[in-house]
Amino acid sequence: MTTNTLQGKALVTGASSGIGATYARQLAAKGLDLVLVARDQARLDTLAQTLAADFGVAVEVVKADLTQAAELQALEQRLLTDSSISVLINNAGMTVEGGYVDADPARVEAMIQLNVLAPTRLSMAAAKAMAARGQGAIVNLASVVALIPEQFAGAYGATKAFVLGLTQSLATELADKGVRVQGVLPGLTRTEIFERSGHDLAALPPEWVMEVEDMVAAAIKGFEMGEGLTLPSLPDMADFAAYDKARLAMGPRLSLSNPAPRYR
Numbered sequence: 201m202t203t204n205t206l207q208g209k210a211l212v213t214g215a216s217s218g219i220g221a222t223y224a225r226q227l228a229a230k231g232l233d234l235v236l237v238a239r240d241q242a243r244l245d246t247l248a249q250t251l252a253a254d255f256g257v258a259v260e261v262v263k264a265d266l267t268q269a270a271e272l273q274a275l276e277q278r279l280l281t282d283s284s285i286s287v288l289i290n291n292a293g294m295t296v297e298g299g300y301v302d303a304d305p306a307r308v309e310a311m312i313q314l315n316v317l318a319p320t321r322l323s324m325a326a327a328k329a330m331a332a333r334g335q336g337a338i339v340n341l342a343s344v345v346a347l348i349p350e351q352f353a354g355a356y357g358a359t360k361a362f363v364l365g366l367t368q369s370l371a372t373e374l375a376d377k378g379v380r381v382q383g384v385l386p387g388l389t390r391t392e393i394f395e396r397s398g399h400d401l402a403a404l405p406p407e408w409v410m411e412v413e414d415m416v417a418a419a420i421k422g423f424e425m426g427e428g429l430t431l432p433s434l435p436d437m438a439d440f441a442a443y444d445k446a447r448l449a450m451g452p453r454l455s456l457s458n459p460a461p462r463y464r
């Protein structure tokens with residue numbers, strides 16, 4: 201049976217900083233046990249000790265570089281076999297310096313592995329295990345740039361559009377299997393992602409930037425409200441509903457046996 205309550209044990213990727221660390225803290229405050237995943241073991245250990253002390257929850261640390269096939273596969277196996285994991289927060293992500301013309305192709309490849317391949321493999325594993333149990337929750341961190349890739353240079357926006365599409369089709373597939381799927385589309389959120397990639401958040405208008413605690417609290421509230429997609433900044437969800445309705449209304453006319461008259 202699907203539930204609007206996050207409960208049990210959550211595996212959070214990218215838990216050493218920013219949105220992931222904040223999810224960890226806010227979920228611990230709700231009494232969830234945690235598995236914290238990232239590369240920086242020292243930061244994860246410190247966070248785990250703090251959360252266990254502050255909230256009395258069990259916190260495990262898994263050091264993993266999700267761009268490395270063997271480490272991603274190990275985590276995937278964990279999701280397939282550990283029936284105590286009831287929530288997956290697919291959060292680890294990065295952006296890169298530059299656009300399509302001047303970015304380092306190796307960095308773009310790493311970004312695609314982290315932002316696209318890792319959430320795909322992990323959500324597939326979680327979906328399989330959770331559907332078999334008839335319960336669970338998968339939360340995928342996309343971004344508003346999935347909707348407006350023109351406003352962020354390079355392939356980052358395309359990786360987030362992928363996460364949005366993955367989330368929408370996964371939610372459809374799991375709709376009757378007791379597993380909740382939520383996509384979160386934050387706008388600019390104050391975290392380390394900008395300095396990690398040479399972007400200067402301070403150069404942007406402060407009214408465009410949300411504090412990370414507010415963003416995560418809104419995302420969790422959206423889950424509890426039963427939302428499939430949560431846009432923490434968007435004042436009126438009717439705007440998104442209108443966009444989505446127009447998109448879906450095209451459906452019956454998008455694949456037809458004849459080319460459209462304008463192409464004849």
Ligand SMILES: NC(=O)C1=CN([C@@H]2O[C@H](COP(=O)(O)OP(=O)(O)OC[C@H]3O[C@@H](n4cnc5c(N)ncnc54)[C@H](OP(=O)(O)O)[C@@H]3O)[C@@H](O)[C@H]2O)C=CC1
Pocket residue numbers: 213214215216217218219220237238239240241264265266267291292293294314341342343344385386387388389390391392393394396
């Ligand atoms: N901040 C923003 O404005 C927005 C962010 N998002 C998305 O939110 C998510 C979290 O980003 P945010 O908190 O801002 O960024 P941060 O840079 O603060 O956090 C990124 C997290 O991902 C982890 N990570 C990075 N590379 C790897 C890797 N190779 N393997 C495993 N873990 C890795 C980092 O830990 P470590 O270095 O220890 O591995 C860190 O815990 C991302 O998916 C991002 O795209 C979406 C919209 C807006």
Ligand SMILES: CC(=O)[C@H](N)C(=O)O
Pocket residue numbers: 295342343344345352386387388389393394
């Ligand atoms: C993290 C980013 O840099 C991006 N602007 C986003 O909103 O996802």
